[in-house]
Each structure stands twice: as structure tokens, then as C-alpha cells.
């Protein structure tokens with residue numbers, strides 16, 4: 722699940738980002754309204770945490786614009802304490818929730834979780850072939866042999882993306898957008914490394930599921946019948 726934070730208080734934005742990453746979300750951060758709007762219009766975010774007072778384009782304008790463009794990302798607005806008008810404007814323009822500053826990070830995380838759980842039952846296990854990804858426990862297991870191994874962080878996100886799109890060719894660019902986002906420094910060297918870790922784990926639990934490399938095209942999750 723992918724979250725965009727649009728917040729010009731850099732420390733606050735980073736703090737929220739770090740915490741949400743620990744909750745296994747993929748997080749992008751922008752610190753001004755213009756970039757925030759540009760990114761939000763990508764439509765790739767499950768949820769956007771949107772400050773109202775922002776340089777260049779304010780949060781309400783961003784919200785209007787993305788709803789006019791039929792972007793259905795959940796939106797949680799960050800409002801200044803007591804600014805009732807901001808809250809009402811937010812709801813009128815399609816915000817899903819708001820939280821007043823200053824807030825406790827745990828409350829924000831709880832609200833994020835509620836929005837994303839309402840959205841879809843993403844917390845359920847994902848299955849493909851003999852492979853089960855348990856989202857809550859960060860474990861993959863083999864349905865037949867019951868063998869299991871833990872899988873975390875980027876490996877987890879990468880495998881989740883493949884398991885949600887099995888038997889489809891996923892290009893490096895698609896993987897980059899979905900799993901790495903703007904955190905692009907580490908991308909190009911690491912994708913192959915992460916995939917090889919994942920393949921090892923799949924082998925470890927004797928799964929018939931594998932991720933094939935397709936030259937110049939990308940990668941595909943398949944069931945290998947020997």
C-alpha cells in the first residue's frame with residue numbers, strides 16, 4: 722500500500738514517513754503543494770496525508786483538483802487546531818478524514834489503518850499456487866508442506882506486488898514506481914539482489930512459485946511445473 726505525504730514541515734513529514742514505513746507502507750514525501758499535486762495526480766496512491774497550509778498550492782486546492790480528476794485515493798487532511806472551516810471545506814471537497822495539529826503519531830497511524838482497511842480487505846492473506854503471503858505476520862508459507870519463512874521490508878513489498886499481479890509481465894519501471902517510489906537511489910542495483918533473496922526463500926519452503934526474468938521486458942511470477 723502506497724502513501725503520499727504532502728507537508729511542508731520537513732521534520733514532521735519525515736517523522737510521519739519513518740513511522741508509516743515501519744508499518745510496512747510504501748511512503749513518498751513532498752514538501753510543497755505544487756509537487757504534491759503533481760504526484761497525487763499519478764493516481765498510484767492508496768492514501769494521501771495532506772496538509773492544508775502549503776507553499777504554492779494549498780491542500781484544499783490539491784484535494785479539489787485530484788477529485789475533479791477522479792483520483793480516488795483516500796485523503797486525510799492535516800488541519801491547524803480549531804480551524805473548523807478548514808475541516809468543513811475538506812469534507813465538502815472529498816476528504817475522508819482529518820486530524821488536527823499537533824497530533825500524536827499513533828492516532829494518525831490508527832486513522833491511516835482505518836481508511837485503508839475500509840477501502841479493501843488488504844490485510845487478508847494473498848495466495849498464488851502453493852504460496853501464501855501472510856500480510857499480518859510477514860511470513861510466506863507453502864500451503865502443501867506448511868513450511869514457512871519470514872519476509873520483510875522491500876522483499877515483502879516486492880513479493881506482495883508480484884502476488885497481486887501473478888502471471889503478468891511487470892516491467893522494471895512498474896516495479897520501481899510501485900515499490901521504490903521516489904526512494905530511487907537504491908533501486909537499480911538492488912532489484913536483482915532482492916529478487917534473488919526472494920527466490921531463495923521460495924526454494925527454502927519448496928514452493929513451485931517462481932519469479933522469471935524476461936529479457937528486456939521485466940519479470941513475471943509463475944508456477945513452475947517440473
Ligand code: CA
Pocket residue numbers: 728729730772773774775
Ligand atoms: Ca503547512
